[in-house]
Amino acid sequence: MMQTALQVLDREYLEARCSLLEIAAALDRIDRASDEEESNDFNDSRLDLLNQAIALLTEKSHLPNRSERMLLLFSDLD
């Protein structure tokens, strides 16, 4: 029998919380390191991808396949 949404959330909440905190800390780390550089305009296409992926998580979309869409975002499709 499939788990209920509540059962899934009970099981996944702490791990998802942990993953989000790690992402926040990684972005803070990049910010701090770029602040220490002479020019504060550090940019990198991978950072853009990360920001797009984070935006994908916050979309009010009914599409359930976030992980698939995120992997496509990180894929070289040309």
Next chain:
Amino acid sequence: MQIIQPHYHAIARTAQDYERMAMSGVVAVAEPAFWAGFDRLYPETFLDYFRQISEFEPTRAAEYGIKHYCWVAVNPKEAENPELSREVLKHMPEFYEKPTVLGVGEIGFHKTTKNEEEIFEAQVEQAIKYDQLILIHTPHLQDKVRGTKRTLEVLSHMNVNPERVWIDHVEEHTIREPLEAGYWVGFTLYPVTKCSPKRAVDMLEMYGHERILVNSSADWGPSDPFTLQQCVVQFRARGYSVQDAIEIFHNNPARFLGQNPKFDIKPIQLETIEDEISSNLV
């Protein structure tokens, strides 16, 4: 590299942990009194537990060349029963006489209730009276900010020396106030909850190395004593020297715990061969 594991619940772990810790450079562990996973019913149950961590565990650790120290206390979860807690408190001074007992801990808040606060204050008072070090647990997850603030409020009205108090389980949102108030703080590294090795190194970079302890708090739950060694690796991978790592992962616990003379492991300083040669020439 030599490491001190300042917060470790050995009673919940196997001898294999001791063996692997010894192989990875751990020279000493300190075991705070902890919740057993269920609320104990009798004062005597606590006393037998204190005997286990002050008599049996030192012998088990010694088989692997590790020194084992401990703390005694009624932990915050069981402090919800003040009557039982006060009975235990009556007997705690007997354990301060033991050769490996370093102080009173872990005490503090779990749900930040009035009962917890009453027993927290009573244990701090006893620690001051018997000149013991103090180790304070701060709550998990969503209760952490509230519990940490109340901890600082309670301590501000008591005659404690902040340098002899360690406020544990701090994270990015709770580190600043205790550190600025002069207390020692601890990062507790867990696989999922609390702090991660990378985030601990971030905080070391942001707040410096003074009055900061790092531990893995390995216990009976999902935990891993080697998150501490992972943190050492993360720290070194960011370019810090072995001596820098020794300052944090060996010398800082030696400094804090060494305020109790029973803890006789001193801070160490690496010497280069050139230093040794020149000192021999003098």
